[in-house]
Amino acid sequence: MASVTAAPEVMVTADGTPLKVSLHRALRRNKIRAFLLVLPLLAFLGFTFLWPIGVMMFRSVENSLVSTVMYRTVPLLAQWDETTGDLPDEAVFEALVQDVTEGFKNRTIGKVGTRLNYEEPGMSSIFRTSPKKFKKITEGPYKEKVIEAHKGWGDVDKWRLIKREGRPFTSSYYLAAIDRKLDNLGSITSQPAERQIYVKLFIRTLWMSALITGLCLLLGFPISFLLATLPTKTSNLLMILVLLPFWTSLLVRTTSWIAILQQHGVINDILVAIGLVSDDARLGMIHNQIGTVVAMTHILLPFMVLPLYSVMKTIPPSYMRAARSLGANPALAFWRVYMPQTVPGIGAGGILVFIIAIGYYITPALVGGTKGTLISNFIDYHMRVSLNWGLAAALGIILLGLILFLYIIYDRVVGIDNMKLG
Amino acid sequence: MKSLLNTTSIVAAGVLAVGLAASQPALAETDLVVVSWGGAYSASQQKAYHDPYMAANPGIKILNDDSASEGLSKLRAMDEAGNVTWDLVDMVASDAIIACDEGLVLEIDPDTDLAAAPDGTPASEDFFEGMLSPGGSNCFIPQIVYSTTFGYRTDKFEGGGPTSINDVFDLEKFPGKRSLEKKPIGNLEWALIADGVDPSQVYEVLSTPEGVDQAFAKLDTIKDSVVWWTKGAQPTQLLADGEVSIASAYNGRLFSAIEEEKQPIGMMWDWQVFDIDGWVIPAGGKNIDEVKKFVKYATDTQRLADQAKYISYGPTRHSSAPLVSTHADLGIEMAPHMPTDPENAKTTLLFNYEWWADHRAELDERFQAWLAN
Structure with a gap:
């Protein structure tokens, strides 16, 4: 060979x-x-x-407005030593008058005022009233006349703020999103107590989402079990009952809850009619946390039922019978044999519900009142009403980071391979 | 472009909608999007201004958008996005000052853009003093004087309803839920007055941090009993449903709930807050010429007086005042329902829109934080 x-x-x-x-x-x-x-x-x-996520990340640190509009003042301020406690020199004040006057003509100076007002209340009113008074200032000495026009310009802290926010990138939105701010000399301090809100809201969002997920599991598990074990004909009918609300408009379901839970709603009327509750002590079940939890649990329930059901469907009934024949009582057989096999479904449903809940905003906005609102309602508020898009972006990024962090923890503890949607 | 569309429409006969729209250039419609407050107020504008104007100008179609309560911020967002889809926006004076300062809305010249009075008095002299230029801005086209005041359920209080602002904050004497607007404006002033601050000093006190703290502390006493409203139609609805016992609301809304819908609601005029409401024309709108024509028509002497036939808000022109008469459908005399009627105006707070233009941003933020805590 x-x-x-x-x-x-x-x-x-x-x-x-x-x-x-x-x-x-x-x-x-x-x-x-x-x-x-x-x-x-x-x-x-x-x-x-x-x-979009990239744009959002950029928005949360981007800070070009002040330096663009006040393009004369900001470079001059860079040379000013803010630690001495002295006001900037004459040239800066002259540049300020020119910038503000030009910004007033271009209608951009108001935006600078709004931007700086995020950092320090009162800035917008300085920028709103100054241009009209600056019109009279045509020659030096600028410093005196500017401070005379608005005494705010004689405050070193205001100048420190303009210098700081004249930089192209800022951390102030992130700091604001965790109830912190930079003080006059640039070190991090807490916001005053009456303005602290976001940390509390993040915590509230987390625990309420966890509660809703838990309730969905509690309610969804028996339903899924029933669906998976009943004969196909009956279970299909029941499945439609699960899916029907799922296909109904979110707003319709939320407003129905208002009709059911409000003070003169269905439940309160029944309770009063049968004498359990007196007419002037009707239960407040809406426009608070109860309202949010109830409505959101209902709305998110299908997201728990569907993965659980499809996992349970694949568990052969013979396993339970085998456990029984080997001497386990029904409870033990269920707990030791059936339950462990549903874990992938619980994981999938839990993650789905939790992640959807954490970013929910329509339902809490409608039924949450003031105590049942979540962080996403404030993101919405800053997007639509206050138009502080930088802060909205920072809150969004933190929320995203939080979810990724929890996801990683879940992966470590349960293992993401263990998740099954069906 | 039109001829091109015409040709295309003939060729593409199947595209019926395009064909119809383009083959009748004589009736080319201009849609004017007019933003207002919805409910009874939009209805009164519809009857007094929009309907007669559309009847006289078949080419114009006026579309209502009820988002005036978010007018300023939505306008900013449109400006930022570079796509202004509104043609005319209803705003309170304090918002109009800000919008004008930020260049979001057009400046107007009253004598050329607004109609003169029937006797020839130019518009700049016919409107009430200072209303055309609140805070030194020149963008505002005033329509009505209104007030924010209180309504209460007449069937909820056996010993008679609340008679003073103190009663609103008194949960023991007048139990039940309140409804207040979800804004610091007005609420802070009332809280201070109810807390014993001299009404003429309200804005001085509010200018100090302690004053703001004091106002919020007073609001704290009823916070748990308040349902917050955001749209003008909500408080009267909440009262009608019995969800709340006392609610702050615009006086015209209360009028229509009481007189037109015959709801069991009473008025409490104590320390009603006067304000003016009007129009601004967004800069960058697509039909500026058309909308200016409409504004000139809608703010003339007769039209402003006409609106008072449908809702109890006072016109802003001297020459309109004598023309205010009776309600169009009910036939009742409107004068006693006007916020300016001496019987109603015993105690009034003149809303300081300049002060609010300066402090709005920081107090809004504080108010939101206060609500969520």
Whole structure:
């Protein structure tokens, strides 16, 4: 045998290319084809997901407004030593008058006032009243006249603030999002007690979401069990009962809860009619945390039921029977044999409900009153009403980070491979 | 462009809608989006201004948008996005000052943009003093004088309803839920007056940090009993449903709930807060010429007086005042229902819109934090 083999012959295809090369080519072609097939999806994800998140991250630190509008003052301020406690020199005041006057003409100075007002209350009124008074200032000495026009300009802290926020990037939105701020000399301090709100809201959002997830599990588990064990005909009917509200408009479901829970709503009327509650002591079940928890549990329940059901459906009933025949009582058989197999469903449902709950805002806005609102309602408030988009972005990023952090913890403790949607 | 569309529409006969719209250029419609407060107020504007104007100008279609309560912030957002879809926005004076300062709305010249009185008095002299230029801005087109005051359920209080602002804050004598506007404006002033501050000193006190603390501390005493409203139609609805016993509301809304809908609601005028409401024209709107024509029409002497036939708000022109007569449907005399009627105006607080333009931002923020805590 050994005499037959010469140098190992390279295997070639019909046209003479080595088989190895040809195989590589074919594989590469397939890879490219596969890539081209997912390219639309990747582009879509990039456009609708990565890009907006990138923009949001940028918004949360971006700070070009002050330096753009006050383009004369800000560079001059860079040379000013803010630690001495002296006011900036004459040239800065002259630049200020020019910047404010020009900004007033272009209608941009008001925005600077609004921006600086986020850091220190009162700044917007200084910027609102100054331009009209600056009109009279045509020549030096600028310093005196500017301070005369508004005494706020004689306050070193205001100048420190303008210098700090004249930088192109800022950490102040993130600090504000955790109830902190930079003091006059740039070190981090707490916000005054009456302005502290976001940490509390983050905590409230977390525990309320956890509570809602727990309630969904408590209610969803028996339903799913029933759905998975009943004969198909009955379980299909029940499934429609689960899905029907799922397909109903969110607003309709939320407003129905208002009709049910309000002071003159269905439940209170019944309780009063049967004499359990007196007419002037009707229960407050809406516009508070109870309202949020009840309505959100109802709305998110299908997200728990569906993964649980599809996991339970795959558990063969013979396992339970085997456990019983080996001597386990029903409770033990359920606990030791059935339950462990539903963990992937519990994990999937729990994560779905929790993550949806943590970012929910329509329902809490409608039924949460003031105590049942979540952090997302404040993101919404800053997006739509106060238009402090930087702060909204910072709150959003923190929320995103929080969810990723919890996800990683979940992965460590339970293992994400253990999750099954069906 | 139109001829191109015409040709296309002939070719693409299947695209019926496009064909219809483009083949009748004579009736090309201009849609004017007018933002207002909704409910009874929008209805009164519809009857007094929009309907007669559309009847006289078949090419114009006026669309109502009820988001005036978020007018300023939405306008800012539109400006930021570079797509202004509104043509005319109803605003209170304090918001109009800010919008004007930020360049969001157009400045107007009263004598050319607004109609003169029938006797020839130019608009700049016919409108009440100072109303055309609140806070030194020149963008505001005043329509009505209104007040924010209180309504209460007449069937809830056996010994008679509340008669003073102190009663609103007195949960023992007048138990039941309150409804207040979800804004610091007005509420802080009332809290201070109810706390014993001299009403003429309210804004001086509010200018100090202690004064603000005092106002919030007073509001704290009823905070748990308050349902907050954001849209003008809500408080009267909450009263009608019996959800609350006392509610702050615009006086015209209370009028229509009491007189038109015959709800068991009473008025409490003590320390009603006067304010003016009007229009601003967004800069960057798409139909500025058309909307200016509409504004000139809608703020003339007769039209402003007409609005008072449908809702109990006072017109802002001297020449309109004598024309205010009876309600269009009910036939009742409107004068006793006006906030300015001497019987109603025994104690009034003149809303200081300049002060609020300066302090709005920080107090809004503090108010939101206070609410959530």
